[in-house]
Every structure is written in structure tokens, then in C-alpha cells.
Amino acid sequence: MLVEIDQSLTIDPADILRKITPNTRAIIPVHMANVVCDMDAIMQIARDHNLLVIEDACQAVGLTYKGRKVGTIGDAGAYSFNQFKNINVGEGGAIVTNDDQLFARARMYHDIGAVFRGHLDNANAPLIPGINLKASQIQGAMLNVQLKKLGPMLRRMRQRYEAMADILTSRGGLRLIPQHDPANAAGLHVVFDTEEEARDFAARNKRGVHRVYDSSRHVYTFWQPILEQRTVHPKLNPYAWAARPMDYSPKACPRSLDILKRTCRITVGENYPLVFMRYMARRMVKDRGMPLAPYTTNPGLT
Structure with a gap:
């Protein structure tokens, strides 16, 4: 069942409650674009x-929610290491869980069943066939190096978030999306009253600003196989097993589409000097016709 997002760009707990049926087995919150879901409300539901709660933390690797790493709050969490993520080795990912049986099944599935690995503890789970999803030792070595850099990188992201957010809101009058853990916010987004305003803001600031709706791979109306309920083979089609109609139409989540069309993501530029990212924020304010306030620097931020 597709669930609406709210103004935070994350799954709406109120709509989760509306969508739960006797057939519901799990909630899959997605921490999108370094914006963290309302995990307190989700875990309570x-x-x-x-x-079960299965966290998709692929676009928020390393971020925290009230002192806990995202991906470790639910029953299982998934991370991605492709080129667009906080740490990356081109492709691949990882799953984490503190449930012994979930871990055993995941380990068997990722390594062609792993029935012949003498070190495998299957937690009394039935043996299942798997496929080859193993990462290489070279990828592991690359990730270990990046893991040491992840903390400092996230601190730079938060510094730039705070500096740019202050300029965009206090000097530019822009409205940021609400954050569920403001002290650790790292994903910078502004929301407008109309989609025309959002489209114009993105067009005026081509470097580092993107209207969220224009990222087609992350908007459900572009998921054609899901909407049409097609799979690689009819006998492998889970929609046919459900024995009930599934509503995956383009009109399933109209409020989400409205929010996405009115929201722009702003890159915080963690690999650029803070002074440059503050300058970029001031340029965005100026391009909206707002007066460019005198520039001041804080030597404590780098």
C-alpha cells in the first residue's frame, strides 16, 4: 500500500494509520535525501x-535520529553504497538487523544459500536458496576508509545546513521543511506555496538546486511496472497472489505529488568551503529580489 508523505518529505504517520489493513505486515519508512522520518511515531504504530519496521536508510547513511543511527531503529535497515550515497563504492549495499532469524535468512539469500559455509549459524531457520549478492574485499577496504571520513563529512553537512538555512530563512524569507530531529538536520529543502514558484526558484539557481518532483526515479507516478503491476513472469507476480485489488494508480497519493511539485532540494556542498556555500545561499536570496545583506564570517565554522 502506497502511503502519503507530509511536509517533512517523509512518510506520514497519520496516513500509515489510515492505510493499515488486516493484511498489513510491515511499515517501510524511507529516510529520503538525508531527511529522517518520524521514527517515534512509526515505531509506536x-x-x-x-x-515489522524495515528502514530504508539508503539515502541517509550515517545520520542519526535522537541519538540512534537510522537503519538501526526498526527490525531491519537497508543501506546503499552507490555513487550518489554518503559513502559509496559504485554499487552495492548492506542490511542490518538484531534479529537472529532475519540475519540468517539474509545471509543465506545473499550468498547462494550458503549451506556449505561451515561458519554459518542459521539460527534454526530453514535453509533457502539464494543468489550472489556478495561484496568484494576491495569494496570492503574502500568502505572502511570512507567509514572513518563519514562522521567528519556529516558534521560539515550540518554546519552548512545551519549556515545556509539561516540565510535562506532570515534574509530570504524562505520556508524550510520541518525536521524530526532538528539538531542533526543535514538535508536542506525549501517549500513554496505554488509549484510555479518552486520551478522558477530551481530555474534561477541551476547550480545546486533541484525541484524534487523533477527527480523522476523517486516519484511513484513514474514507477510504471508497479502502477501496472507487471513482473518478469506472470507466475512470479505477487499482485496475482493477493486475491484482492491493489490500488497503485497515479492518483493514489495526490498530496505527496503536490508537496513534491512545490519543494526544492538545495545541495549543502559538504566538500566545498563553508564561505562559498554561504555565498551561494546569499545569491539565491538576491535572485529572489531580496536585498543582499552585508556579509559576515564566523571563523569558528570551516
Whole structure:
């Protein structure tokens, strides 16, 4: 079941409650574009309805929610290491869980069943066939190096978020999306009253600003196989097994589409000097016709 987002660009707990049915087994919150979901509300709903929580933390590797790493709050969490993520080795990912049986099944599935690996503890889970999803030792070595750099990089992201957010809001009158853990916010987005304003803002600031709706791969109306409920073979089609109609139409989440069309993502430029990113924020303010306030620097921020 597709669930609406709210103004935070993350899954709306109120709509989760509206969408739960007797067939619901899990909630899959997605921490999108370094913006963290409302995990307190989600975990409470899961406990109240005896549901699993599977966190998609692929676009928020390393971020925290009230002192806990995203991906470790639910029953299982998924990370991605492709070229667009906080740490990357071109492709691949990881899954984490503190459930022994989930871990055993995931380990068997990723390594062609792994039934012949003497070190595998299957936690009394039935053996299952798997496929080859193993990462190489070279990828592991590359990730280990990046893991040491992840903390400092996230601190730079938060510094730039705070500096740019202050300029965009206090000097430019722009409205940021709400954050569920403001002290650790790293994903910078501004929301407008109309989609025309968002489109114009993105067009005026081609470097580092993108209207969220224009990222087609992340908007459900572009997921043609899902909307049409097609799979590689009819006998492998889970929609046919459901024995009930599934509503995956383009009109399933109209409020989400409205929010995405009115929201722009702003790159925080963690690999650029802070002074440059503050300058970029001031340029965005100027391009909106706002007066460019005198520039001041804080030597404590780098």
C-alpha cells in the first residue's frame, strides 16, 4: 500500500494509520535525501499493530535520529553504497538487523544459500536458496576508509545546513521543511506555496538546486511496472497472489505529488568551503529580489 508523505518529505504517520489493513505486515519508512522520518511515531504504530519496521536508510547513511543511527531503529535497515550515497563504492549495499532469524535468512539469500559455509549459524531457520549478492574485499577496504571520513563529512553537512538555512530563512524569507530531529538536520529543502514558484526558484539557481518532483526515479507516478503491476513472469507476480485489488494508480497519493511539485532540494556542498556555500545561499536570496545583506564570517565554522 502506497502511503502519503507530509511536509517533512517523509512518510506520514497519520496516513500509515489510515492505510493499515488486516493484511498489513510491515511499515517501510524511507529516510529520503538525508531527511529522517518520524521514527517515534512509526515505531509506536508498529508496536500497537504488531508490525515489522524495515528502514530504508539508503539515502541517509550515517545520520542519526535522537541519538540512534537510522537503519538501526526498526527490525531491519537497508543501506546503499552507490555513487550518489554518503559513502559509496559504485554499487552495492548492506542490511542490518538484531534479529537472529532475519540475519540468517539474509545471509543465506545473499550468498547462494550458503549451506556449505561451515561458519554459518542459521539460527534454526530453514535453509533457502539464494543468489550472489556478495561484496568484494576491495569494496570492503574502500568502505572502511570512507567509514572513518563519514562522521567528519556529516558534521560539515550540518554546519552548512545551519549556515545556509539561516540565510535562506532570515534574509530570504524562505520556508524550510520541518525536521524530526532538528539538531542533526543535514538535508536542506525549501517549500513554496505554488509549484510555479518552486520551478522558477530551481530555474534561477541551476547550480545546486533541484525541484524534487523533477527527480523522476523517486516519484511513484513514474514507477510504471508497479502502477501496472507487471513482473518478469506472470507466475512470479505477487499482485496475482493477493486475491484482492491493489490500488497503485497515479492518483493514489495526490498530496505527496503536490508537496513534491512545490519543494526544492538545495545541495549543502559538504566538500566545498563553508564561505562559498554561504555565498551561494546569499545569491539565491538576491535572485529572489531580496536585498543582499552585508556579509559576515564566523571563523569558528570551516
